[in-house]
Amino acid sequence: MKKIPIHKKSPDPFEETVLKNMQTNRSGRRFLLPRLKKIVTSIFSILGSIPEFRQTGKVKYPLNYLLSLILFGLLAGQNDCENIVKFLAQNWKKVTALIGFDYGLPSEDELCKILIRLDENELRKCLKKWLKEFHKLRKGSQVAVDGTVPKASKNKVLNLSAQYVHNVLDVATGLVLDALEIPRKTSEKTASLELLKELDLKDVVVTTDALNTTGPLMSLIAEKRGDFVLPVKENLKKVDGVCGKTIEVFEEKDALPSPLDFYQTEEKNGGRIERRDYTFCRVVPKYVREKYPQVKAIGKVARYVVKESHSVHYVLLSKPMTAEEMAGYVRGHWKIESFHWSKDNFLLEDRSTNRKGHARINFALLRRIAYNLLVLLENLVDEITKKSTMIEKRSFLCSNLHLAVLLISAGIKTGTYILVSISKIRSKT
DSSP states (O other): OOOOOOOOOOOOHHHHHHHHHHHHOHHHHHHHHHHHHHHHHHHHHHHTTSOOOSOGGGOOSOHHHHHHHHHHHHHTTOOSHHHHHHHHHHTHHHHHHHHSOOOOOOOHHHHHHHHHHSOHHHHHHHHHHHHHTTOOOOTTOEEEEEEEOOGGGOBTTTTBOOOOEEEEEETTTOOEEEEEEOOTTOOHHHHHHHHHHTSOOTTOEEEOOGGGOOHHHHHHHHHTTOEEEEEEOGGGHHHHHHHHHHHHHHHHOOOSSOSEEEEEEEEEETTEEEEEEEEEESOOOHHHHHHOTTOOEEEEEEEEETTTEEEEEEEEESSOOOHHHHHHHHHHTTHHHHHHHHHHHTSOGGGOOOOSTTHHHHHHHHHHHHHHHHHHHHHHOOOOOSSSOHHHHHHHHHHOGGGGGGGGGSSSHHHHHHHHHHHHHHHHO
């Protein structure tokens, strides 16, 4: 294999600041490192549980070794096997020191073959098994379901559209619980049902986009003793119309006790003022009751942007609640959109051109494991370097993203705070 030149990197002033702060924060380091080691070592041991599918006599590199190297590369901001191999070559001593063993640097073709042939269901099992050690859906938790598509994976030569990847996110912790690729000529609604079937939804509130507001989804959530807050838009015109008329009738009346509850929020974003009015109604229209017996209440969400726009949509709810609680679930669903932005900008999924075999979904699942590592660190650590400004952190992130790989060590001083900085910047940008 052709040797790739290794370029030495000059020391970064921000990295030196991080080191100084870590040296003065010894008590925090003693508390964090054991927990970080547990999180990191568990994922690599679980990757080792994937059954070997290659011919025994032809295996040069262990399967979990190759998957670990790919995970390193994804954490470092590389988006394909070629760039992952280049990154590993430039940082090989660090990487092998962190893994603890060295079977040699694999070629780009070796990594590609693994991702193309590996059954994605095995990786899905690893993701769920790993999360069970740290995460459990609690009573009142919110689960958001939504799909996304890597735009660069579209095959223009064969005129094949890019395939969607459906995700399930725990809103409270920000962890991705599962992901499933939607085959072509298959509906996104079917994928939502398959993902939710495997989750324990007891006392959990499920939110989706309007496309997935269907009777089978409501029935499944009710069977699993969960609840839902589902939007209604143009996909269900008649339901949208009767919900609007019902709420309008009660808004015009002054009857007491009123079946309505109101809540209002106002935010200033990007120099514009956004106001949201939430109306909760305990009375369900007859048409909705007959078509969806699981619906116990309806709601209205009106969004006003001063001097710009005005939009209204309605929601179906499976249990009574206050307008403020309804607002929390409606706004909480947007956390999954934040995840989509993060994986496209920091883990570069939107630029991924993998199409052959199982490579696309396997890369997507490994990216979700990498994303969960960042989120777990963010939840463990409350503070990051106080002396540096947000501009310094952002410039450091853009120019030194490859140093994110130091997270895996969990024992190197810089590794802890570098990745925390990345996750904090991601959540605030």
